[in-house]
Amino acid sequence: xxxxxxxxxxxxxxxxxxxxxxxxxxxxxxxxxxxxxxxxxxxxxxxxxxxxxxxxxxxxxxxxxxxxxxxxxxxxxxxxxxxxxxxxxxxxxxxxxxxxxxxxxxxxxxxxxxxxxxxxxxxxxxxxxxxxxxxxxxxxxxxxxxxxxxxxxxxxxxxxxxxxxxxxxxxxxxxxxxxxxxxxxxxxxxxxxxxxxxxxxxxxxxxxxxxxxxxxxxxxxxxxxxxxxxxxxxxxxxxxxxxxxxxxxxxxxxxxxxxxxxxxxxxxxxxxxxxxxxxxxxxxxxxxxxxxxxxxxxxxxxxxxxxxxxxxxxxxxxxxxxxxxxxxxxxxxxxxxxxxxxxxxxxxxxxxxxxxxxxxxxxxxxxxxxxxxxxxxxxxxxxxxxxxxxxxxxxxxxxxxxxxxxxxxxxxxxxxxxxxxxxxxxxxxxxxxxxxxxxxxxxxxx
Amino acid sequence: xxxxxxxxxxxxxxxxxxxxxxxxxxxxxxxxxxxxxxxxxxxxxxxxxxxxxxxxxxxxxxxxxxxxxxxxxxxxxxxxxxxxxxxxxxxxxxxxxxxxxxxxxxxxxxxxxxxxxxxxxxxxxxxxxxxxxxxxxxxxxxxxxxxxxxxxxxxxxxxxxxxxxxxxxxxxxxxxxxxxxxxxxxxxxxxxxxxxxxxxxxxxxxxxxxxxxxxxxxxxxxxxxxxxxxxxxxxxxxxxxxxxxxxxxxxxxxxxxxxxxxxxxxxxxxxxxxxxxxxxxxxxxxxxxxxxxxxxxxxxxxxxxxxxxxxxxxxxxxxxxxxxxxxxxxxxxxxxxxxxxxxxxxxxxxxxxxxxxxxxxxxxxxxxxxxxxxxxxxxxxxxxxxxxxxxxxxxxxxxxxxxxxxxxxxxxxxxxxxxxxxxxxxxxxxxxxxxxxxxxxxxxxx
Numbered sequence: 001x002x003x004x005x006x007x008x009x010x011x012x013x014x015x016x017x018x019x020x021x022x023x024x025x026x027x028x029x030x031x032x033x034x035x036x037x038x039x040x041x042x043x044x045x046x047x048x049x050x051x052x053x054x055x056x057x058x059x060x061x062x063x064x065x066x067x068x069x070x071x072x073x074x075x076x077x078x079x080x081x082x083x084x085x086x087x088x089x090x091x092x093x094x095x096x097x098x099x100x101x102x103x104x105x106x107x108x109x110x111x112x113x114x115x116x117x118x119x120x121x122x123x124x125x126x127x128x129x130x131x132x133x134x135x136x137x138x139x140x141x142x143x144x145x146x147x148x149x150x151x152x153x154x155x156x157x158x159x160x161x162x163x164x165x166x167x168x169x170x171x172x173x174x175x176x177x178x179x180x181x182x183x184x185x186x187x188x189x190x191x192x193x194x195x196x197x198x199x200x201x202x203x204x205x206x207x208x209x210x211x212x213x214x215x216x217x218x219x220x221x222x223x224x225x226x227x228x229x230x231x232x233x234x235x236x237x238x239x240x241x242x243x244x245x246x247x248x249x250x251x252x253x254x255x256x257x258x259x260x261x262x263x264x265x266x267x268x269x270x271x272x273x274x275x276x277x278x279x280x281x282x283x284x285x286x287x288x289x290x291x292x293x294x295x296x297x298x299x300x301x302x303x304x305x306x307x308x309x310x311x312x313x314x315x316x317x318x319x320x321x322x323x324x325x326x327x328x329x330x331x332x333x334x335x336x337x338x339x340x341x342x343x344x345x346x347x348x349x350x351x352x353x354x355x356x357x358x359x360x361x362x363x364x365x366x367x368x369x370x371x372x373x374x375x376x377x378x379x380x381x382x383x384x385x386x387x388x389x390x391x392x393x394x395x396x397x398x399x400x401x402x403x404x405x406x407x408x409x410x411x412x413x414x415x416x417x418x419x420x421x422x423x424x425x426x427x428x429x430x431x432x433x434x435x436x437x438x439x440x441x442x443x444x445x446x
Numbered sequence: 447x448x449x450x451x452x453x454x455x456x457x458x459x460x461x462x463x464x465x466x467x468x469x470x471x472x473x474x475x476x477x478x479x480x481x482x483x484x485x486x487x488x489x490x491x492x493x494x495x496x497x498x499x500x501x502x503x504x505x506x507x508x509x510x511x512x513x514x515x516x517x518x519x520x521x522x523x524x525x526x527x528x529x530x531x532x533x534x535x536x537x538x539x540x541x542x543x544x545x546x547x548x549x550x551x552x553x554x555x556x557x558x559x560x561x562x563x564x565x566x567x568x569x570x571x572x573x574x575x576x577x578x579x580x581x582x583x584x585x586x587x588x589x590x591x592x593x594x595x596x597x598x599x600x601x602x603x604x605x606x607x608x609x610x611x612x613x614x615x616x617x618x619x620x621x622x623x624x625x626x627x628x629x630x631x632x633x634x635x636x637x638x639x640x641x642x643x644x645x646x647x648x649x650x651x652x653x654x655x656x657x658x659x660x661x662x663x664x665x666x667x668x669x670x671x672x673x674x675x676x677x678x679x680x681x682x683x684x685x686x687x688x689x690x691x692x693x694x695x696x697x698x699x700x701x702x703x704x705x706x707x708x709x710x711x712x713x714x715x716x717x718x719x720x721x722x723x724x725x726x727x728x729x730x731x732x733x734x735x736x737x738x739x740x741x742x743x744x745x746x747x748x749x750x751x752x753x754x755x756x757x758x759x760x761x762x763x764x765x766x767x768x769x770x771x772x773x774x775x776x777x778x779x780x781x782x783x784x785x786x787x788x789x790x791x792x793x794x795x796x797x798x799x800x801x802x803x804x805x806x807x808x809x810x811x812x813x814x815x816x817x818x819x820x821x822x823x824x825x826x827x828x829x830x831x832x833x834x835x836x837x838x839x840x841x842x843x844x845x846x847x848x849x850x851x852x853x854x855x856x857x858x859x860x861x862x863x864x865x866x867x868x869x870x871x872x873x874x875x876x877x878x879x880x881x882x883x884x885x886x887x888x889x890x891x892x
Binding site: 001002003004006008009010011012013014015016017019020021022023024026030032067070074076078116120123124125127128129131132135156158159160161162163164165166167168169183184185186188189190195196197198199200201202203204205206207213216217219220221223224231232233314315318319320323324327330331334335339340341342 | 447448449450452454455456457458459460461462463465466467468469470472476478513516520522524562566569570571573574575577578581602604605606607608609610611612613614615629630631632634635636641642643644645646647648649650651652653659662663665666667669670677678679760761764765766769770773776777780781785786787788
């Protein structure tokens with residue numbers, strides 16, 4: 001079984017609920033919406049991501065023979081359920097915020113409208129896909145804003161990402177949010193994302209001297225000469241780069257970049273810049289890595305450290321300051337009747353929803369959360385992307401998603417570009433939606 | 447390409463370094479060790495996990511035709527590198543702490559001894575596998591200690607885990623650390639882990655009344671009747687369970703458990719217990735979920751809340767208070783010569799290492815970190831598990847790994863079982879190892 005595609009990558013309760021729905025013939029159309037309940041501390045917005053992988057998941061979801069055998073052998077599931085899953089294909093509609101759209105708590109990032117058993121079955125993996133990619137795109141966008149046009153950013157996080165898929169998705173989500181690329185090789189064949197690579201300390205340590213290691217690396221990677229200079233002593237390493245560059249230039253090989261990975265990076269980058277400049281290597285760029293995030297990037301650049309690029313790893317790929325968002329996939333309507341839950345602290349707004357964004361010039365100034373059926377001024381953000389199980393649009397190129405996201409970031413109010421979170425961006429609930437909520441609450445079975 | 451098994455799930459620098467190693471004929475034996483640099487705040491120990499998946503990865507690692515085509519088409523890699531990868535199988539040795547072993551900063555969780563290019567190539571995925579599973583097993587063990595024998599714990603985290611593999615690994619890592627099971631269906635066919643499932647709020651909301659929903663669920667899942675009672679009002683929900691139980695008992699169906707997912711769970715669990723007991727449902731268990739972690743589990747149980755089980759989701763699967771460990775896979779020896787790096791704040795101890803654990807009765811009292819070649823009193827923790835690319839032991843059953851881990855937890859000093867972190871557990875460095883460090887530092891090329 002392939003964990004990335006299996007219909008069994010779900011919570012058991014989806015299957016136990018399905019047994020109930022199937023037994024009672026509850027096949028009416030259900031509307032579920034996925035949204036995030038609130039912003040983590042110090043965050044002002046989200047960047048929606050993961051839609052492409054959800055559409056791909058829905059297009060291909062089916063039960064394999066091996067999975068059917070497991071369901072039968074377990075003895076836990078009804079014949080009716082197994083028959084249903086055996087014939088399963090997703091036949092519903094999907095409306096969503098395009099990948100890269102800036103969004104806020106309560107706004108529908110994705111809406112599924114499908115026969116109840118279908119809309120229910122897909123819940124676990126849908127959340128798993130959208131939540132994580134939105135988490136990383138939101139974090140990466142902050143790094144992009146922190147760097148501005150002052151430095152380029154590269155995802156370095158695979159090793160500490162939470163498993164294989166997290167590493168791959170983090171490469172893509174950070175790229176669409178403005179990173180220049182990733183160190184993760186698979187991101188190139190999978191998504192066409194530019195990949196970047198240097199060397200590890202072990203490459204230096206395994207050789208007789210740093211200079212020898214630098215020369216070996218440059219000779220075998222002449223198109224991409226990035227040298228790691230902090231294995232023993234950063235300034236000594238920089239001086240050895242100057243020596244090595246002289247030897248290499250005779251062979252027609254240039255040094256592109258040096259990388260610093262430890263110590264006082266602001267101070268060291270200045271010292272290294274001076275050493276390189278004096279050694280005639282004014283064109284060689286300085287790249288740093290090690291515990292980077294939006295705050296350290298902004299801090300280094302604001303202090304004028306001569307850093308041209310950052311490798312951003314662990315804190316990006318784990319979104320360490322907010323490793324999850326409080327989010328939910330909630331039933332909004334079943335059989336034409338709006339639904340809600342009243343659970344303390346987790347109450348929902350009923351009905352299928354739309355978001356209208358209002359602008360002042362190119363700057364977003366207010367969102368109105370309203371019913372999907374409403375027509376208003378402003379740009380409706382939620383778009384149809386699948387009908388009856390088929391995509392309504394061509395698959396978007398990763399490059400185009402990235403351009404769209406960068407355009408979105410340019411519409412942020414200036415104070416939100418500065419990593420600040422106050423004042424919060426206004427999202428108002430339309431009168432129609434509030435009226436529906438009041439009406440539904442009155443008629444609750446509670 | 448399958449992200450879970452691809453040789454290209456690696457950092458580009460592994461391939462650029464390999465080009466250098468191959469060109470210079472650097473095929474001598476390298477020894478790398480993976481260890482964690484320091485404990486996160488409020489943590490006293492780690493639980494090593496992920497070894498089984500690393501061994502499986504090493505056994506099967508190879509280049510597929512599709513991957514070879516990509517490498518050629520990219521134009522970035524030398525013919526020598528592509529030829530090398532085309533013939534690649536892992537031929538090295540692996541020594542490691544058995545999965546479930548309690549360990550501390552600086553101790554070698556896994557050691558790879560192999561020709562340098564092999565040991566280098568596997569770095570990214572090896573860290574990706576070991577780091578995350580150790581992260582989750584370490585967090586889950588704390589939940590197990592918090593619950594003691596007072597309640598059982600179930601992993602609920604798939605939806606907010608970081609991708610598919612994180613969800614699957616979290617199910618396994620929490621199970622080996624003492625959880626009773628998981629909600630993630632795939633964990634049963636993959637690992638034989640017990641799975642548990644109830645219902646979502648949508649199941650209630652889609653039906654005319656809570657009572658009707660309870661009865662539908664029970665009739666279609668008579669062997670596993672867990673009813674969610676907080677959709678509208680928890681105490682009203684509990685009363686409806688009493689009514690439904692009366693109807694169901696005539697059909698020979700019993701209610702097993704009720705689940706609470708919101709509100710003041712300590713207070714509500716008491717009220718619900720009273721309602722159930724008065725309704726003749728003294729055997730019905732109370733299960734709670736929603737933002738659980740080791741602290742909330744301990745707090746509820748210490749306050750005497752009548753809770754029989756906890757669903758632990760997001761905070762477990764993301765290890766939210768410590769979403770990563772500061773860890774590294776470092777070159778310890780190449781061509782028979784010990785190596786180290788001096789980078790500020792990231793210096794390493796050279797050479798292949800062993801850990802001897804000393805006990806007072808059944809309680810661990812001190813670890814000695816020493817050279818792999820040393821012989822001492824105490825139990826050596828690092829064991830050989832692969833030689834020349836072949837496993838030296840049968841694959842361990844998940845059940846046996848779990849028993850071993852639970853035995854390990856029983857050897858913790860009492861204060862470390864109580865989620866406290868002081869005094870820190872003593873790990874001392876042997877004289878031999880310190881002497882080697884001094885000797886290697888003197889001879890550094892720096």
